[in-house]
Amino acid sequence: MSSNLPKVAWIGLGxxxxxxxxxxxxxxxxxxxxxxxxxxxDRLTAAGGKGAASVAExxxxxxxxITMVPASPQVEAVAYGPDGILENARPxxxxxxxxxxxxxxSVDLAANAREKGxxxxxxxxxxxxxxxxEAVLSxxxxxxxxxxxxxxxxxxxLGKTIVLCGPHGSGQTVKxxxxxIVAVNIQACAEAVVFLEKSGVDLAAAxxxxxxxxxxxxxxxxxxxxxxxxxxxxxxRIDLHHKDMGIVTDAARGVGSALPVGAVVAQLxxxxxxxxxxxxxxxxxxxxxxxxxxxxx
Numbered sequence: 001m002s003s004n005l006p007k008v009a010w011i012g013l014g015x016x017x018x019x020x021x022x023x024x025x026x027x028x029x030x031x032x033x034x035x036x037x038x039x040x041x042d043r044l045t046a047a048g049g050k051g052a053a054s055v056a057e058x059x060x061x062x063x064x065x066i067t068m069v070p071a072s073p074q075v076e077a078v079a080y081g082p083d084g085i086l087e088n089a090r091p092x093x094x095x096x097x098x099x100x101x102x103x104x105x106s107v108d109l110a111a112n113a114r115e116k117g118x119x120x121x122x123x124x125x126x127x128x129x130x131x132x133x134e135a136v137l138s139x140x141x142x143x144x145x146x147x148x149x150x151x152x153x154x155x156x157x158l159g160k161t162i163v164l165c166g167p168h169g170s171g172q173t174v175k176x177x178x179x180x181i182v183a184v185n186i187q188a189c190a191e192a193v194v195f196l197e198k199s200g201v202d203l204a205a206a207x208x209x210x211x212x213x214x215x216x217x218x219x220x221x222x223x224x225x226x227x228x229x230x231x232x233x234x235x236x237r238i239d240l241h242h243k244d245m246g247i248v249t250d251a252a253r254g255v256g257s258a259l260p261v262g263a264v265v266a267q268l269x270x271x272x273x274x275x276x277x278x279x280x281x282x283x284x285x286x287x288x289x290x291x292x293x294x295x296x297x
Contacts, residue, residue: 007029007061008064009032009033009059010044010049016098020068021047023157027157032061033049054083055085056084060090063093064094066096067099071240075099086112091117092119094120095118096155098125099124100176100243102247103142103170103247106120106169119143119147122142122143122168124171125140128235128236130222130235135159135160137158138159138162140171141162141164141171142164172247176251180245180259183265184265186282187285189220190227190286190288193227203228204228223281226286227283232280234279234280237281238279238281238284239279242273249266
């Protein structure tokens with residue numbers, strides 16, 4: 001381990017957090033992780049990191065604390081309270097929250113952390129599990145330029161496109177827009193797949209040629225095999241996309257922006273979740289289109 005690199009505490013070792021923290025270990029960082037499941041802590045230690053028994057223990061000696069948890073309530077749970085990050089991290093620590101949460105939660109966290117002398121960046125990501133594993137995530141940050149510049153070498157071990165989008169909360173706002181675009185795109189792809197199959201077209205050939213033209217997208221590239229194989233093992237769960245559509249719908253209402261197509265897709269995601277598909281990958285929106293088209297799923 002290189003002694004001149006900051007010590008990192010990583011809170012949240014899920015589908016995204018595990019490979020991301022392991023990429024930091026691979027880049028030479030001293031990483032101490034905490035999450036609720038012991039087997040995931042064991043995975044980090046097997047990769048060369050360290051485990052902690054609590055949030056407080058993980059962050060106490062850290063220069064940088066990174067959180068990657070599901071939603072605003074979990075960020076608040078690990079940040080606040082006597083055993084939380086703000087009470088146990090040293091003044092001067094940089095807290096990078098990479099979760100996808102409401103912009104307001106990020107703004108409030110930065111304000112509360114400032115009172116403790118802790119600096120905050122909101123830095124949610126896009127790219128899913130594959131992007132996390134391959135360290136090619138898109139990282140959209142909100143916060144102070146000096147803090148972003150300090151974090152940049154570390155973030156380069158996790159992602160490829162890394163941009164400061166504005167003040168605190170801006171990263172979350174851009175992530176909300178990202179999730180809107182991804183949801184609408186997946187829904188359109190799912191509808192096209194069912195249309196093509198019912199028309200008797202060679203689906204694999206059709207998706208290849210579509211992806212080579214203006215209809216091509218990162219979504220189609222990443223999810224094409226999910227559609228073809230009906231493989232919906234979660235890279236990004238419908239449950240989480242449902243949460244994100246709530247964030248973008250609420251934020252858009254707050255600024256007076258209409259989301260007519262987004263609102264429909266948000267309802268389709270909610271319906272898919274109600275049908276029991278919440279734990280599946282968001283490409284499983286295909287199943288909802290099949291149901292609507294009269295197919296047995």
